[in-house]
Amino acid sequence: MDLLARARDLLAAHPVVDGHNDLPWALREQVSYDLNRLDIAADQRERTHTDIPRLRAGGVGAQFWSVYVSTSLAGADAVTATLEQIDVVRRMTALHSADLRLALTADDMEAARAGGRIASLMGAEGGHSIDDSLGVLRSLYDLGVRYMTLTHNDNTAWAGSATDKPVPGGLTAFGAEVVREMNRLGMLVDLSHVAPDTMRAALRVAEAPVLFSHSSARAVCDHVRNIPDDVLAALPANGGVAMATFVPKFILPAAIEWTLQADANMRANGLHPLDTTPEAMVVQRAFEEAHPRPLATAATVADHLDHMREVAGVDHIGIGGDFDGTAFTPADLQDVASYPRLVAELLDRGWSDADLAKLTWRNAVRVLRDAETAAAALQARRGPSTATIEELDGV
Numbered sequence: 001m002d003l004l005a006r007a008r009d010l011l012a013a014h015p016v017v018d019g020h021n022d023l024p025w026a027l028r029e030q031v032s033y034d035l036n037r038l039d040i041a042a043d044q045r046e047r048t049h050t051d052i053p054r055l056r057a058g059g060v061g062a063q064f065w066s067v068y069v070s071t072s073l074a075g076a077d078a079v080t081a082t083l084e085q086i087d088v089v090r091r092m093t094a095l096h097s098a099d100l101r102l103a104l105t106a107d108d109m110e111a112a113r114a115g116g117r118i119a120s121l122m123g124a125e126g127g128h129s130i131d132d133s134l135g136v137l138r139s140l141y142d143l144g145v146r147y148m149t150l151t152h153n154d155n156t157a158w159a160g161s162a163t164d165k166p167v168p169g170g171l172t173a174f175g176a177e178v179v180r181e182m183n184r185l186g187m188l189v190d191l192s193h194v195a196p197d198t199m200r201a202a203l204r205v206a207e208a209p210v211l212f213s214h215s216s217a218r219a220v221c222d223h224v225r226n227i228p229d230d231v232l233a234a235l236p237a238n239g240g241v242a243m244a245t246f247v248p249k250f251i252l253p254a255a256i257e258w259t260l261q262a263d264a265n266m267r268a269n270g271l272h273p274l275d276t277t278p279e280a281m282v283v284q285r286a287f288e289e290a291h292p293r294p295l296a297t298a299a300t301v302a303d304h305l306d307h308m309r310e311v312a313g314v315d316h317i318g319i320g321g322d323f324d325g326t327a328f329t330p331a332d333l334q335d336v337a338s339y340p341r342l343v344a345e346l347l348d349r350g351w352s353d354a355d356l357a358k359l360t361w362r363n364a365v366r367v368l369r370d371a372e373t374a375a376a377a378l379q380a381r382r383g384p385s386t387a388t389i390e391e392l393d394g395v
Helices: 003-013 023-031 052-057 075-095 106-114 134-142 173-185 196-205 229-238 253-268 278-290 298-312 339-348 353-381 389-393
Strands: 016-021 060-066 100-102 118-125 145-149 188-190 210-212 241-244 317-319
Touching: 003 339, 003 353, 016 118, 016 241, 016 317, 016 353, 023 060, 023 075, 052 060, 052 118, 060 106, 060 353, 075 100, 075 118, 075 134, 100 106, 106 118, 106 353, 118 188, 134 145, 134 173, 173 188, 173 196, 173 353, 173 389, 188 353, 196 229, 229 241, 229 298, 241 298, 241 353, 253 278, 298 317, 298 339, 317 353, 339 353
Parallel strands: 016 060, 060 118, 100 118, 118 145, 145 188, 188 210, 210 241, 241 317
Antiparallel strands: none
16 A cells, blocks of 8 residues: 555544644635635635645544634734634534534544544634733633634734744733633643743643644744744643644745745735735745745655654644645645645654554644643632733733
């Protein structure tokens, strides 16, 4: 049996839990959340990286849908947009209930797999989504959000981003309280996008396992979005999971400078560098044609996973592709149908079936279950926090 066939067989038994997919934002940008205008039951490869046929072809068993909102939205506007993102995921899941099942717990994930459906979970990408309110945080949890990334590309008032100016200590006193309240709820603390000092501070405060929903190894590609080795090495003691991303500019050193030039070209054309609408992609493709980009491949991602396994251990790694959140993808990992190619690459490198089952399914299910167990113990000891940012940080 060839490696790709072996990979598909393995994924049939141990499907991928992908930590991060930005389809909800693509639905906002492209069709204003009108699911009739972008039907994911049909092949949408001309518009998105994601649809149900390709999720099936890729062996995806669970997807954390990112309910991301841009940091250009702040305060109540950010909260409103996050609620709209949650609404579209819930509507999408209900509309396609033969294929998707809303999942709120690890047991729900297992039940979805047993029933032949894809577990649909939600993760909020950026602490600006809660408008400095622990009440809003709890409300997002009640609506089904099961992780929150502490920052996106900009600092919040209480946590430092990898791509913004340093925040002394990484977290303020209120930021530490956000982490504690997330632990009490059972919402995973997602440390993708945050600065290394924020990662370390969160690990010191955390009373439950953390998550990196879409980050790779800084020792392999020295990009600020990646995870330093000391943080990877701390994951076993915490119980957390780091999910390697596919974004070329984060995983391939040669792609970093090229991306800076491509981003400048987007701005020169009046477009945001993260814009992935069809109109924006016309500009990106024209730049790429004139300036061929360095190509990442499945082997590039595998290099990160090899390193992450060596430093953190096989029980603490996973996959977070960031499909529909990036303009460019590795040459042979173009969309959500591509996971078998990565698994085949890892099989070729000698990864065992047992290790691959942990990477694709078991680690992600375990980390959510462990967060639930920690939350039950914490809820027995303390109630909801009523702390405010004004009280703790004096702002």
